[in-house]
Amino acid sequence: MTVTVDQILFLLSALVTLGAAIIVVTARNLVHAALALIATFFGVAILFVLLQAGFLATVQVVLYIGAIAILIIFAIMLTRRVMQDSGPQTNQQWWLAALLSLALFAALWAVFQQVPGLQNVTGTQVIPNDSLQRLGFGFVDPNQYMLPFELASVLLLIALVGSIVIAGEKQ
């Protein structure tokens, strides 16, 4: 079988993503975990690029790396006493959790096997080059996803106010 460049790129980015993800959940140092998380985000962004969703890739970078990751690291630094603790970072039920995760993966794998013809679903459809416009119109079109969009904005506002109220110093 011939390995195409796309597949190489995919495998590389998938490798980065998964490896970083595993580091995230296993690293003892939380900061390393956070950095690995950023790496994971990057991998996902690359996957988006491979899926020809450039906008999403950029948003992924802006939002996850520029906002969430930095938030997380900031939180780690604020709770810095926990930062350089070198005890086991997992609780007693970690092996149960591992078993469960593996079982879930196995189950999903089996489910994929169930689906007929999943193997030969390859991206043959032509991606519309005005997909970004479609996206935008879909969000402002009352017949499509205007309401979820507005709700999302409201949700963001609520989250903003809520986090300020929660984390703010109580007078």
Add this chain to the structure above:
Amino acid sequence: MVPLSWYLVLAAALFCVGLYGVLARKNAVAILMGIELMLNAVNINLVSFWHYLNPQVMAGQMFTIIVLTVAASEAAVGLALIISIYRRRNSVIAEDMDLMKW
């Protein structure tokens, strides 16, 4: 060409890893990270389905963006909660927050 199943398997793996993180990590921040991983896995699924099944309809990407919004809110509020708990109890170990136990 890369078949859809690869993306699905990757997403599943990522999801399981994130789940392990959520279930096994002590630190509340780490748990949040696990949640982010799971959300990313979901995003991958959404986008790949969009790309492979019907690129004309942008529903997949739209849902991804909604998920991103939720993730952002969740991170903000969750971290705020963690910080305020840290202020009160000087700990971010999830197991220490068991006021609800018998």
Add this chain to the structure above:
Amino acid sequence: MDIGQLIKDPLGTLGGLLTSLLASIGLAPGAIGVIEKIIGVVIIASFALVLPLFLIWFERRVVARMQDRMGPNRVGPQGLLQTIADALKLMTKEDITPTGADKLVYNIAPILSVVAIISMWAVVPFASNILGTPLNVGALYIVGVGSLGTLAIMMGGWASNNKYALLGAFRTVAQLVSYEAPMILSLLVPVLLARTMDLNGIVQAQPVAFIVAAPIAALIFFVTSVAEVGRTPFDLLEAESEIVAGFHIEYSGMKFGMFFVAEFLHAFTVGALTAVLFLGGWRGWGTDQVPLLGVVYFMLKAFVGYFIVVLMRTALPRIRIDHMLDLNWKFLVPTSLSVIVVTIVVDKLIQQAGITNDWARSGLLFLANVVLALAIFGILRRSARQLRAFEEAEGSGHAAEHEPEPHGQPAEAGAHAAPAH
């Protein structure tokens, strides 16, 4: 291939040439694309890395002039090679890694800071057909990779295992994350006016530079970008007098050099982005016939921006941190929001009115901006008066610091009460 073609579209011509060459060797088209992209990356990166050599000399000279000094003028003509000498010195310096430092992060940080800046240049259009990659979300991309710089600084500051470094990192996060908000908002104004996020498209969309149509947005973008860079007056993350050198206190040798380069390059990038977004980028006379001229125009405009940055550095004192935050959240963010709203409304009205003349449109938007500015100044004056009256009434004017009450108590009590049998 004739010379005219080369002048008209150098990149396209050379790219075609290279493609045919590789194809003759017998490579898969995908592989060829990858190779060409890598070559493009190398070209742009090397350009971006060579540029600072000149920038540093330029800045030192300008600062010297401002301070009535000569500045470097020994090494080479007008001291042009001074920076190369410095670079050599830095490379030959011993590379120290402090004990207790997080080696991985400590080493990644400077690289990442440079990478972040360089990757910005991937979408900057030097000319109508000379640019790294036509990304249809270029503006967003700029923001995204810009935030990587923040990450790099924070990593460096934390990994150094140094109190001052960490303080610098904290300040960095506080400053950069908060100044991203108004920067993105003001960035949205040209996007709105150009109806596209593609930087090249934005440039093409301004026969009249957007600085006419959106002066306030331009100002805000420029200021916030400077803050993003961390240059004076926003250089709190490396304030020598407060935290010795901030996040890069522990760095030496070329690692420090990387941070240094990154900063200068970023400063120039600010000028470049301002030029692209508000000054009409590569537009100028004769660019239609000879696109290469665009590069000249673009560089001139970028240097104008950079020059202003340098002047600011030499002219302004450092801003206090609470003032810095207040300025951001209480002034810049609301202002940029109002600018966006006004721009949207007025532009839509203009569209409805059927005005297609670019100058008329720009003029109307300019008027709208002026009115908005007047309104903002009125509000500012009133609030300032109230504040002054309040402070006079309060005497010292500063409310007493109050202790945060111990939150632990009720939680502890609950924890003890809960397991009662």
Add this chain to the structure above:
Amino acid sequence: MFLTPLVAQQLTWLIPLPPLLSFALIVLFTNRSKLLSHTLAIGLMAVSWVISWVVFFNTLTITNFGGLAAVIQNAVPWLPFGSAAVGTQPLSMGVLVDPLTGLMLFFVPLACLLIFIYSVGYSNFGLPREAHDVPGTPPHGVEPLYSRFFAYLSLFAFGMLLLVVADNLLLLFVGWEIMGLCSYLLIGFWYARNYADPKQITPRQAAVKAFMTTRVGDMFMMLGIVYLYSQAGTLSFRDILYNRDVLAHLASAPSIIVGLTVSHVVGLLLFAGTVGKSAQFPLHVWLPDAMEGPTPVSAMIHAATMVSAGVYAMIRMFPLLSAGWVPGGALTPPMLAMAIIGSFTALFAATIAMTQSDIKKVLAYSTISQLGFMIASLGIGAYVAAAFHLVTHAFFKALLFLGSGSVIHGVEHGHHETEHSAAPAAEHGAEHAAAPFDPQNMFNMGGLAKRMPLTYWTFVIGGFALAGFPLVTAGFWSKDEILAESFAHAPAVFIVLGLAALMTAFYTMRQISLTFLGQPRSPAVEHATEHEPIFRPMLLALVVLSFFAVAAGWVGIPEHFPVIGGLVPNWIESYSVGGLLERPEALAFSYWPLLTSLVVALGGLLLGWWVYRGYQLGQADPLEAPLGPLYTLLRNKYYFDELYDFLFVRPVYWIAETFVSVWIDKGVIDGTLHLIGRAALRLGDIFRNDFDLPVVNGFGDLVGKSVNRFGRTFRVIQTGKVQQYLLVLMAIIVVLGAVLLLPGLR
């Protein structure tokens, strides 16, 4: 103002209500404020007085008033029992105004109103409250229980007015009983009063006595009402008294008692009730003792309302009592009983009255005898005369009582003065205990005419009216009519009543001369006065009443009377007979009864004055010598109280205390109850120890304990660690998802 009958009906409904309202208001709200209380009582009483007179004067203009068709009658269903099967109608509550009611409406509210006004002064309103006044004793300062007094009076007036406007026997009986209660409350108003002499009856004993005695009569009356309802099927006056068929049926139908028809039995029973209420011969004993109450109460009870109620009931039921009687024919048994008892009571009470020394007791016995007059006249069928005398007597007897009250008050006032002047520092209660001074004893009085002139003159007017002073006074005309009727129909009754009239005149003059004429016989009387501000309302009432005591007679002058006959039409005749089916023909005029009444009145008065003109202090009663042992007998009221005490009271007490209480109650009933109680206790014990504890409680505890153990066992999974919960959750999801999505696992 002339009203349509409809409006008159609605107004009639309103007549009894204002006093009830004032009672409620005073009891509930205003009992703290004396002024407010008596303002309320008097004001609302005046309202119902005005309404009554409006209704009354409208009746004058209605032609054929009181005919077969009731002009002013209105009824609403009340107690909806009774069935057509046994021929009984449901009981209704309604109002009826016919000539008799009209007469009552003419004098009852007026008398009540005047008595209210009088009470304001009598209760020393305006004086400060004296420190040593204990509630429930005759006060020297303002009455401590002032508001309560007016509340009782209002309730009393309500009862009377209800009885007056009632259109059926049951409603009438209700008012009757309300008055019984109020008489109990008011006679015992000074419940805390005690006397040094244990034989002297105290207000509470008097109250109980009055209540009990009237109960006896009321018992019979109730029997009569029930029997009448069972026989006639209705209690409405119109349905019975104005219905010839019903009357004939009742008069002819044989009753439970052999030889008597239903109407006889009912009449006798109702009359028994009247005997109790109007204090006729066997049950008269309560009334003199009822004088223990405050004087306005005495006036209320013995003049305006209660005793009149008895007579009113008799007059009201006259058509039934006289059912089957034709004028000139043989009297029916009820009429016979009334004639005998009435005439006897008249004579018998008059004899007692001659020897009494207490000013109020004399009046009390005179009341009894006057009521006897009415009953007797009714017994001989003199319907009009009885009604006429009821009205006039109400006025002059109220006048006399109030006058006597004024006298007593004045004397007490003087007594007060003398004590203060004699021993200013002396403590009051102590002096009372030491030297009991009876302000009601006529033998201590005398010469009050100069000190209390207005009281004197009004009292004289009242007294002459009572004695039947010719021509001017009201009493003359009514009594003369009674005598004339009795002369015409029953000579025996005529003789008895003549004697009684003579004695009446005699003791009246005796009272007047002992009280007002001659010289003061005690220091207190010397200081007596009526010029205090508190006397003003009392004197006002006296003056108004004295006017009516004179004028009320002129409406009943017979046409055939010589000289002045016919000057004034005999209105009372023409008006009141409207209430009858068969109108009695006007009496042929004869000189004998006229002469008799003239002689007895003037002679009695002269005799009384002549005997008592020169009475001195300490001297024995001039009657004592001529009468001898009879005097003692009379003085002790024929020993009736002692007799009743021996006959009824002691046996009843013995039965109550020894037989019922000790043997029946304690022995039998309590024994059985205790037996049952112990048995139940033992049973409960068995249940508790052998069933409840082991079985029921055991089961309950088992459930509770098991739940508790369950919880304690399973709460360990409730760790509060969110990750564990999530783990379990995810595990379940994975398993379920696998089972659902993987056919291989199914």
